Amino acid sequence: MAHNPAYEMIWQVVAAIPVGKVATYGQVAEQAGVPGAARLVGRCLSQLPGDTRLPWFRVVNASGRISLPVGSEGYLRQVEMLQEEGVAVLHGRVRLADFRWRC
Structure with a gap:
């Protein structure tokens, strides 16, 4: 799969989200060095193979x-x-005040 150079950094940030915590797309983008690129994070994660070990669900x-x-x-x-x-x-929502990853 051809990918944007920022994908590697996005993957590293997502891999670092601890068990039991979540991060927002914008938070991942900022940590990956591409602030304001929340949609890029979504696109990156949508292209992961079905058997990925990356915790995209966080x-x-x-x-x-x-x-x-x-x-x-x-x-x-x-x-x-x-x-x-x-x-x-x-109802499809996580309470960020309780579960957001503070990196």
Whole structure:
């Protein structure tokens, strides 16, 4: 897969998000050195192979919501994986005050 040079940094930031915590797309972009590029983070993560070990599911939007379509396979998988790590997901939203990664 051809990719943007920033993808490597995005992958490193996502890999560093601790178990039981989440980060926003914008937060990942900033930490990866591409501030303001939240959409780039989303595009990068959407291109990951299905069997990736990268914890993509720990990334949510700025309001703590899961960005995948409600009820989709990816949405359900993200909710399940977050809950397995002890992250409370209510109506597709994570309370950032409780679960946001402070890097």
